[in-house]
Amino acid sequence: MNEFLLENGNHSVTLPFEIKLDRFEIIYYKGTQSPADYVSHIEIRDGDHRSEHLVSMNNILSYQGYRFYQASFDEDLKGSILSVNHDPYGIAITYTGYILLGLSMIWMLISKQSGFRKILRSAFLRQGCCIILFLSLSGIIQAKPTTLTKEEAAEFGKRQLFYGGRIAPLQTFARDFTSKIYGKPSYKEFSAEQVVAGWIFYPQEWRHEPMIEIKNSQIGKNIGIDKKRAAFSDFFNPDKTNKLAGYRYQLFQKGGDDKMLRDVNELYEKIQLIEVLMSGDLLDFVPVENEALLSPAKLEAELWYNKLNVNVVLYRLNLILGICAFFYFGWNLITGRCKRWIEYLFFTLLIPVFGFLSLNLGLRWYISEHIPLSNGYETMMFIAWSVLLIAILMRRNFFLITASGFTISGFALLVSSLAEMNPQITFLVPVLSSPWLSIHVSLVMISYTLFVFMMLNGIIAVILLLIGNNRLKGKMMEHVRSLQIISRLFLYPAVFLLAAGIFTGSVWANVSWGRYWSWDPKEVWALITMIVYALAFHNKQLKWFNNPLFFHIYSIIAFSFVLMTYFGVNYYFSGMHSYQ
Numbered sequence: 018m019n020e021f022l023l024e025n026g027n028h029s030v031t032l033p034f035e036i037k038l039d040r041f042e043i044i045y046y047k048g049t050q051s052p053a054d055y056v057s058h059i060e061i062r063d064g065d066h067r068s069e070h071l072v073s074m075n076n077i078l079s080y081q082g083y084r085f086y087q088a089s090f091d092e093d094l095k096g097s098i099l100s101v102n103h104d105p106y107g108i109a110i111t112y113t114g115y116i117l118l119g120l121s122m123i124w125m126l127i128s129k130q131s132g133f134r135k136i137l138r139s140a141f142l143r144q145g146c147c148i149i150l151f152l153s154l155s156g157i158i159q160a161k162p163t164t165l166t167k168e169e170a171a172e173f174g175k176r177q178l179f180y181g182g183r184i185a186p187l188q189t190f191a192r193d194f195t196s197k198i199y200g201k202p203s204y205k206e207f208s209a210e211q212v213v214a215g216w217i218f219y220p221q222e223w224r225h226e227p228m229i230e231i232k233n234s235q236i237g238k239n240i241g242i243d244k245k246r247a248a249f250s251d252f253f254n255p256d257k258t259n260k261l262a263g264y265r266y267q268l269f270q271k272g273g274d275d276k277m278l279r280d281v282n283e284l285y286e287k288i289q290l291i292e293v294l295m296s297g298d299l300l301d302f303v304p305v306e307n308e309a310l311l312s313p314a315k316l317e318a319e320l321w322y323n324k325l326n327v328n329v330v331l332y333r334l335n336l337i338l339g340i341c342a343f344f345y346f347g348w349n350l351i352t353g354r355c356k357r358w359i360e361y362l363f364f365t366l367l368i369p370v371f372g373f374l375s376l377n378l379g380l381r382w383y384i385s386e387h388i389p390l391s392n393g394y395e396t397m398m399f400i401a402w403s404v405l406l407i408a409i410l411m412r413r414n415f416f417l418i419t420a421s422g423f424t425i426s427g428f429a430l431l432v433s434s435l436a437e438m439n440p441q442i443t444f445l446v447p448v449l450s451s452p453w454l455s456i457h458v459s460l461v462m463i464s465y466t467l468f469v470f471m472m473l474n475g476i477i478a479v480i481l482l483l484i485g486n487n488r489l490k491g492k493m494m495e496h497v498r499s500l501q502i503i504s505r506l507f508l509y510p511a512v513f514l515l516a517a518g519i520f521t522g523s524v525w526a527n528v529s530w531g532r533y534w535s536w537d538p539k540e541v542w543a544l545i546t547m548i549v550y551a552l553a554f555h556n557k558q559l560k561w562f563n564n565p566l567f568f569h570i571y572s573i574i575a576f577s578f579v580l581m582t583y584f585g586v587n588y589y590f591s592g593m594h595s596y597q
Contacts, residue, residue: 018035018036018037019031019032019033019034019035019036020032021099021101030103032083033063033081034061034062034063034064034080034081035061035062035063036059036060036061036062036085037059037060037061037062038057038058038059038096038097039058039059039060039069040058041055041056041057041058041090041091041094041095041096041097042055042056042058042094043055043056043090043094044056054073054074055073055074055087055090056071056072056073056087057071057072057073057087057090057097057099058070058071059071059072059078059085061080063081072085072086072087072097072099073087074087074529075528075529077528077531082103082104082105083101083102083103084101084102084103084104084531085099085100085101086099086100086101086102086529086530086531087099088100088530100530100531101531102531102532108527111527111533112524115520115523115524118516118520119517119520122513122516122517125509125513126509126510126513132505132509132554132556133506133509136502136505136506162215162219162222162223162225162226163215163219163222164207164211164212164214164215164218164219164223165210165211165214165215165218167208167211169214170208170210170211170214171208171210173187173210173214174186174187174188174191174208174209174210174320175187175188175316175320176302177302177303177310177311177316178190178300178301178302178303179301179302179303180301184303184309184310184311185311185319186311186316186319186320186323187210187213187300188209188210188319188320188323189319189323190213190300191208191209191210191212191213192209192323194209194212194213194290194294195209195212195213196209197287197290198228198229198230198287198290198291199212199228199229199230199246200230202326202329204226204228212228213294216291216294216295217294217295217297217300220295223249224248224249224250225248225249225250226248226249227244227246227247227248227251228246228248229246229247229248229249229251229252229284229287229288229291230245230246231244231245231246231247231284232280232283232284233277233280233281233284235277236264236277236280236281236284239264240252240260240261240264241260242260249288249291252288259288261281261284261285261288262285264281265278265281265282265285268281315383315384318380318383318384319380319384321380322377322380322381322384325373325376325377325380327373327374327377327430328398328430328431328433328434329434331370331373331374331401331426331427331430332427332428332430332431332434333427334370334427335370335401335423335424335426335427335430336423336424336427336428336431338363338366338370338423338427339420339421339422339423339424339425339427340424342363342419342420342423342424343420343424343477345359345420346417346420360419363419363420363423364409364412364419367405367408367409367412367419367422367423368409370405370423370426371402371405371406371409374398374401374402374405374426375402377398378398378399378402381395381398388454390454390458390459390462391454394433395433396458396462397429397430397432397433398429398430398433399458399459399462400425400426400429400462400465400466400469401425401426401427401429401430401433402426403462403463403466404421404422404425404426404429404466404469404470405422405426407422407466407467407470408421408422408423408426409422417473417474417477417500417503418470421470421473421474424473425466425469425470425473453521453522453524453525453528454525456521457518457521457522457525458518459518460514460515460517460518460521461514461515461518461519461522461543463514464510464511464512464513464514464515464518465515465579465583467507467508467510467511467514468507468511468550468575468576468579469576469579470503470504470507471504471507471508471511471572471575471576472572472573472575472576474500474501474503474504474569474572475500475504475568475569475570475571475572475573475576476573477500478496478497478500478501478565478566478569479566479569479570479573481493481496481497482494482497482566494565497565497566497569498565500565500569501565501568501569504568504569504572505553505568508550508553508554509554511550512547512550512551512554515543515546515547515550516547518543519540519543519544519547522540522543538586539582539586542578542581542582542585542586543582545578545582546575546578546579546581546582549575549578550575553568553571553572553575
């Protein structure tokens, strides 16, 4: 064929050569049914010249100024759908613009006349000070349904199965199953492997265990279950009919309350999951002779990753340390007594916390075989890691950096632990298997991290002004101005990194789809966020930004755009970034 349709579908364009599909294939990750790539084997006929080419995800075929992208394929795998781009000069012009933008941002950071360098010369930044400690933990438990012993369950957890599009130890499935049903990765004194073994081998006992979390109490009351945690048997009438099924159907027929229906569906899914597990159809074990079995090293790495349970431990620890640090900061401001050993103790605690999180991310990277930045769970962990890294690198310069580092990383890890985040390790879908993914997401996440610091500085500054009495007013105002200097220092790299993240994303889009911008909701809100923060650069023209109070309040309000971009867009809109 030598024609292609324009995007509006009304006109066709003739190519100066012919293109023929020899065959189309889906390449799978080894030992799984998860697609790793979609590949079209193409022959180009240009007069008497014949040449063979490959087109796949993130692998463009360029010929005579035409660029061919793998867009889709026929269900019978006998046809391939390619998108075509013909813009011989546009790419060079666009990329030149990106490079010039990057150089101008770098120049703004290094030029002696720039606002950023003037902030660096501030006398305040030659000072340093801050912070304290404490930790906590909790335990619980009782009750005894029958299951395997801990040792037997641990061996059972090493069995390998197909799960989440890849081969994984049963322990990984067990943790996800228990977390989904109970809300935690263990139940009473039972490990996740013991829980799954119990449901498989002793279902008559486990069906009476109150381990199913009912988040919406109204649902429980409507179906006659007046408790927060119910047993599997509680969801069935004496005639063995499912109480939820009828209630769910009524809600669907009535329409309206979408949240109630969503909560019912979530609960119904838990019941179905248990039923399928008890039936034996849920677990797809890998035959021992399968060559794609995990290596002993990778199996051990995943078992250790599951045991670490980093998020739950670290978010509690970091939040407690952060709160204690802020209390110390407030006491230090009011009394003027600065105890260096306390500050050094806080800073010293940053190191093992950072190392522990780094180990966790490294293990996840090794297990999944891609940089852990492919979904909300992973990006929140990366934000926590970036915050701790910034706190360590810049602690000597800034008074509040240690306290902020603990607090922000704690909240980021808390968010990643919430039920709506997906902790399951999976292979990347083909379009995400690009080096541009890690560059794009890393730049954007680091910029968001810096915006978080600015927002927190703003909150602290407003609190200082509110609590300062006449005696402390001048001193508090001095600290508020200092916080403004810190925030303005963060503003430059934050906006520049966000801009770089947006433009590397557009390069990725061009490589994958042949277009730079698609007006996807997340793209649009990222651009809006960049513009909102960039306004603060223009303090000569917009004099309000010179006022510390206005600047801090603006930083707090501006952060709502970051929240909208990262969370709100996923909740209110659908788009190409839904996998994040």
